[in-house]
Amino acid sequence: MNGRIHSFQSLGTLDGPGIRYVVFMHGCNLHCGYCHNIDVCKGDYKEYSADEIVGRAVRYKDYFSDEGGITISGGEPLLQAEFLNELFDLCEDNGIKTCIDTSGSLWNEEINKLLDKTDLVLLDIKMTDDELYQKHIGCPIDKPLNFLNKIQEKGKKCWIRYVVVQGLNDSEDEIRRLKKLCDLYNCIDKIELLPFKKICKTKYDEMGIEFPFDKYSETSKETIDRLYEILR
Numbered sequence: 001m002n003g004r005i006h007s008f009q010s011l012g013t014l015d016g017p018g019i020r021y022v023v024f025m026h027g028c029n030l031h032c033g034y035c036h037n038i039d040v041c042k043g044d045y046k047e048y049s050a051d052e053i054v055g056r057a058v059r060y061k062d063y064f065s066d067e068g069g070i071t072i073s074g075g076e077p078l079l080q081a082e083f084l085n086e087l088f089d090l091c092e093d094n095g096i097k098t099c100i101d102t103s104g105s106l107w108n109e110e111i112n113k114l115l116d117k118t119d120l121v122l123l124d125i126k127m128t129d130d131e132l133y134q135k136h137i138g139c140p141i142d143k144p145l146n147f148l149n150k151i152q153e154k155g156k157k158c159w160i161r162y163v164v165v166q167g168l169n170d171s172e173d174e175i176r177r178l179k180k181l182c183d184l185y186n187c188i189d190k191i192e193l194l195p196f197k198k199i200c201k202t203k204y205d206e207m208g209i210e211f212p213f214d215k216y217s218e219t220s221k222e223t224i225d226r227l228y229e230i231l232r
């Protein structure tokens, strides 16, 4: 079968450990107000086979060394879990480590099988309030929390990613709640606080889609540094 792919990044350093070959899978089931990949979710895509994608990733294997590998991002990659099962089997055959960047909002048997083959999960926890989660993200918070439980049960590792939006989810109490939640899970190796940026607004403009979080200000480095202190 083929996967629906928006784009590739050859030598990524932001989506997982080491140097990564990043695959951006087309489509998403959520509607996060700050989404910086609206083009990946709603733009064009091409179809590729698992063989073709692994053939591309293998070219960069020398750069991966011990830590790096392939990261499957999006969009929401787990919408195409059956295809990813095929892809990750080929990655294993070729000695390529695997990472999935997901919202954790989906679960089915294909995803269950895929998680068993995944070395690392980058899991978004977007805020701690269920009502806000449903309003601004499009799913109840139970979904990513159940996904986190599965990661823990399977003895897998994950990094939590949290986009900080000033005036929405940046209070010190909110970050304390995030820390309290994450402290319950020894599968979490790292929590990344990412500043909300508006550089993606041009993509919305080009696509004729309103940028839902245009009204919020960008998050400063000072805010991120201050909130990291709470996590420590």
Ligand code: SF4
Pocket: 028, 029, 030, 031, 032, 034, 035, 036, 037, 038, 041, 074, 075, 076, 103
């Ligand atoms: S889950 Fe990710 S790709 Fe999907 S809408 Fe939210 S930020 Fe965008």
